[in-house]
Amino acid sequence: xxxxxxxxxxxxxxxxxxxxxxxGARADDDGVLKxxxxxxxxxxxxxxxxxxxDVWNLWLDKVKEAGGISVGGEMLPVEFxxxxxQTEGNRAGQLAEKLITDDGVDVLMAPFGxxxxxxxxxxxxxxxxxxxxxxxxxxxVFDQGFxxxxxxxxxxxxxxxxxTAYLKDKMPELKSIAIYGRDDVFPKSMAASAQAAAEAAGIxxxxxxxxxxxxxxxxxxxxxxxxADPDWIYMTGYTQDLIxxxxxxxxxxxxxxxxxMITGPAYREFTDGLGPLANGVSSATWxxxxxxxxxxxxxxxxxxxxxxxxxxxxxxxPDYVHASCAAAAEALVSAVTEAxxxxxxxxxxALAKTDIMTFYGPIKFGENGMNQAREMPIIQVQDEAIxxxxxxxxxxxxxxxxx
Amino acid sequence: MDVxxxxxxxxxxxxxxxxxxxxxxxxxxxxNVINMLHGSFxxxxxxLTYFAWAYSGINPVxxxxxxxxILYGLGFAVQYLFINKVVSAPVLTTLTLTFGLDMILYNxxxxxxTATPRRITLDLGSVDFFGVILxxxxxxxxxxxxxxxxxxxxxxRTSKIGxxxxxxxxxxxxxxxxxxxxxxxxxxxxxxxxxxxxxxxAVFAMVFPVTTNLTGAxxxxxxxxxxxxxxxxxxxxxxxGLALGIIESFSGYVLGPQHAITVGFVLMLIxxxxxxxxxxxxxxxx
Numbered sequence: 001x002x003x004x005x006x007x008x009x010x011x012x013x014x015x016x017x018x019x020x021x022x023x024g025a026r027a028d029d030d031g032v033l034k035x036x037x038x039x040x041x042x043x044x045x046x047x048x049x050x051x052x053x054d055v056w057n058l059w060l061d062k063v064k065e066a067g068g069i070s071v072g073g074e075m076l077p078v079e080f081x082x083x084x085x086q087t088e089g090n091r092a093g094q095l096a097e098k099l100i101t102d103d104g105v106d107v108l109m110a111p112f113g114x115x116x117x118x119x120x121x122x123x124x125x126x127x128x129x130x131x132x133x134x135x136x137x138x139x140x141v142f143d144q145g146f147x148x149x150x151x152x153x154x155x156x157x158x159x160x161x162x163x164t165a166y167l168k169d170k171m172p173e174l175k176s177i178a179i180y181g182r183d184d185v186f187p188k189s190m191a192a193s194a195q196a197a198a199e200a201a202g203i204x205x206x207x208x209x210x211x212x213x214x215x216x217x218x219x220x221x222x223x224x225x226x227x228a229d230p231d232w233i234y235m236t237g238y239t240q241d242l243i244x245x246x247x248x249x250x251x252x253x254x255x256x257x258x259x260x261m262i263t264g265p266a267y268r269e270f271t272d273g274l275g276p277l278a279n280g281v282s283s284a285t286w287x288x289x290x291x292x293x294x295x296x297x298x299x300x301x302x303x304x305x306x307x308x309x310x311x312x313x314x315x316x317x318p319d320y321v322h323a324s325c326a327a328a329a330e331a332l333v334s335a336v337t338e339a340x341x342x343x344x345x346x347x348x349x350a351l352a353k354t355d356i357m358t359f360y361g362p363i364k365f366g367e368n369g370m371n372q373a374r375e376m377p378i379i380q381v382q383d384e385a386i387x388x389x390x391x392x393x394x395x396x397x398x399x400x401x402x403x
Numbered sequence: 404m405d406v407x408x409x410x411x412x413x414x415x416x417x418x419x420x421x422x423x424x425x426x427x428x429x430x431x432x433x434x435n436v437i438n439m440l441h442g443s444f445x446x447x448x449x450x451l452t453y454f455a456w457a458y459s460g461i462n463p464v465x466x467x468x469x470x471x472x473i474l475y476g477l478g479f480a481v482q483y484l485f486i487n488k489v490v491s492a493p494v495l496t497t498l499t500l501t502f503g504l505d506m507i508l509y510n511x512x513x514x515x516x517t518a519t520p521r522r523i524t525l526d527l528g529s530v531d532f533f534g535v536i537l538x539x540x541x542x543x544x545x546x547x548x549x550x551x552x553x554x555x556x557x558x559x560r561t562s563k564i565g566x567x568x569x570x571x572x573x574x575x576x577x578x579x580x581x582x583x584x585x586x587x588x589x590x591x592x593x594x595x596x597x598x599x600x601x602x603x604x605a606v607f608a609m610v611f612p613v614t615t616n617l618t619g620a621x622x623x624x625x626x627x628x629x630x631x632x633x634x635x636x637x638x639x640x641x642x643x644g645l646a647l648g649i650i651e652s653f654s655g656y657v658l659g660p661q662h663a664i665t666v667g668f669v670l671m672l673i674x675x676x677x678x679x680x681x682x683x684x685x686x687x688x689x
Contacts (some may be wrong), residue, residue, distance in 0.1 A: 209659045250526070251541070
C-alpha cells in the first residue's frame with residue numbers, strides 16, 4: 001500500500017492517455033513563439049509550480065507590452081501553453097509529449113525539481129525540442145549526454161562548497177556535521193554534496209541519514225543528531241519538511257551553533273511558518289534580490305527592475321525560483337533572436353552559444369548544458385528577515401551563531 | 404540509546420496518529436466506505452483553525468469545537484446528498500465517488516489557500532520530565548486526541564445515536580426493522596468521521612505545517628493505522644496509532660529514518676496475513 005492512494009488512480013488515467021498519444025513532433029511555423037510548460041499546479045509541488053506560472057505570466061505581460069520579441073526585424077508574439085501535471089512525474093512526461101505533438105510548441109520549459117526535469121528531458125531529447133530547466137541543479141540530470149537540455153541554475157556542489165568554505169572560515173571551532181536529507185533527487189543530491197564538501201574540508205560527519213518522502217515526524221532522527229552533538233546541523237528537504245524539522249529540533253533541544261537548511265530560508269514561507277524559530281538558520285541560494293546586476297538583456301535590464309515589478313504584482317519578495325525561471329525565458333528569447341527563427345535545431349544551437357547578462361546574473365551554458373558556476377549568495381534569517389552573508393559585495397550582515 | 408526519549412516520542416506521535424485514524428476507521432467500519440476525503444477533511448480543519456488564529460490571535464484550541472462542528476455539517480451533507488445514493492453498491496463505487504469528491508475539495512483548497520505551508524507559530528516550548536523532553540504543544544495535542552477518542556468511545560457505548568450506529572454496523576436490515584432510519588444514521592456517522600478529522604486538523608495546525616500537500620500522507624497513515632489496530636473500532640484506532648508511532652520511533656532511531664515508514668508497512672502486511680482483524684479488531688462493533 002503506497003503512502004498516498006490517489007496516484008494509483010491518476011496513473012491508470014495517465015496510462016490510458018499515453019496509449020492514445022500520437023507520435024512525431026508537429027512542425028509548426030505559425031508566426032508565434034510557442035512555449036510549452038508542464039506545471040505542477042496541484043499535488044505536492046503545487047506551490048512551486050505556481051511560482052513558475054506566476055513569474056512567466058509577469059514576464060509574458062511585459063513581452064506583450066513591448067509588442068512581442070524582435071526576431072529578424074519583425075516582432076514575434078509569444079504564447080505559453082501550460083498543463084497541470086498534478087505532481088505526477090510520469091504525467092509530466094506525457095504532457096510534454098502532448099505539448100510537442102499536439103500543441104506544436106517550439107520550446108519547452110521544465111517543471112520544478114530535478115526528478116521531474118529528468119523525465120521531461122528524455123521526452124524533449126527524443127523529439128529534439130529545446131528544453132530549459134530553471135529549477136533543476138542536480139548534475140545527474142545534465143550528465144545524460146542530452147543536446148537539447150539547458151539549465152539556468154548552477155550545479156549543487158557549488159552551492160554546498162561555498163557555504164562549507166564560508167562556515168569553516170567564520171567558525172574555526174567547526175569540527176563536526178550532522179547531515180539529514182530527504183530521499184528525493186534534489187535534496188538527496190544536496191546531502192551527498194554536503195558529505196563530500198565536509199570531508200574535503202576536514203569536518204567529521206557524525207550523522208548522515210536520509211528520510212523518506214512522506215515522513216511526518218523527525219523526532220527519532222533529531223534525537224540521534226542530538227546524541228551526536230554536532231557543531232553544524234545540515235538538513236535538506238522541501239519547505240514543509242524543513243519547517244517541521246526545525247520545529248522539532250527546538251522542541252527536543254537539539255541545537256547546534258550552525259544550522260543550515262537547503263533551501264528553506266530562500267523561501268519567504270519558511271520564515272513565516274517558523275516565526276522566531278527561523279532565526280539563525282542559514283542557507284545558500286542561487287539568487288537573492290539584494291544582488292545588483294545591470295545591463296541585462298530582455299524586459300528587465302537590472303535586478304531592481306525585476307524586483308520592483310514583482311513586488312508591485314505580488315506584494316512579496318521574489319525568490320530564486322522566480323528569478324531563475326524569468327531568466328530562463330530571457331535566455332530563450334536571446335537564443336530565438338540569435339537564431340532568427342523558431343526552428344528547434346537553430347534555437348538549440350543558439351542556446352549552446354548563449355553568453356548573456358541578465359537581471360539574474362550571467363548565463364552561459366557549459367558543456368553539459370548547466371549554467372556555469374558563479375558566486376552564489378549565502379543567507380541567514382536574522383530577526384525573521386533574510387540577511388545576505390556572502391559574497392562581500394552584497395553582504396548586509398555578519399554570521400550569527402545559534403546559542 | 405535513550406529508550407525513554409524514543410518511547411516518549413513514539414507515544415506522543417502515536418496519539419496524534421490515533422486522532423488521524425479514528426474517524427476514518429468509524430466510517431469504514433460502519434458504512435463500509437473507504438473515505439478518500441478524510442485527508443482533505445483534516446487539512447480543511449487545519450486551514451480553518453489556522454486562519455481563525457491568524458485573523459483573531461485567539462488561542463487555536465478555542466476554535467476546535469467550532470471547526471469540528473463545521474466539518475460535521477460538511478460530512479453530513481456529503482453523505483446525505485451523494486454517498487447515500489450509492490452506499491449499498493460495492494466498495495469500489497463509493498471509493499471512486501469519494502476519490503472524485505476529494506479531487507474537488509483538494510483542488511478547491513489549493514486554489515483558495517494555495518499549497519504554501521502554514522503553521523500556527525504558537526511555540527509553547529518543552530518540559531523536561533525526568534530527563535525525557537516533551538514538547539508542550541504535542542502533549543496538548545496528545546491530550547486532545549485522547550479526550551476526543553475517549554468521547555467518541557463514550558458516545559458509541561452509551562448514547563442512543565451511538566447504539567444505533569453500532570446496530571447498523573452489525574446488521575443493517577435488522578436495524579431498519581427496529582425502526583432505525585438507516586440513511587440518517589449513515590449521514591450522522593459520516594458527519595462524526597468528518598468531525599473527528601476536523602478536530603484532528605485543528606490539533607495538527609499547532610504541530611505540523613498545514614498544506615494540501617499532506618492530504619495524501621494523512622490518508623495513507625489512516626489506512627495503515629486502521630489495518631494495524633483493527634477496523635471499525637475506536638480502541639483499534641488508538642492501539643493502531645500508538646503501535647505505529649512507537650514502531651516508527653524506534654525503527655527510525657535504530658535502522659535510520661528512511662526505514663521508519665517501511666517498517667510500519669511491513670507490520671501492516673504481516674498483520675494482514677496472520678491477524679486480518681488487526682491487533683484489537685472484532686467482527687462486530689463494540
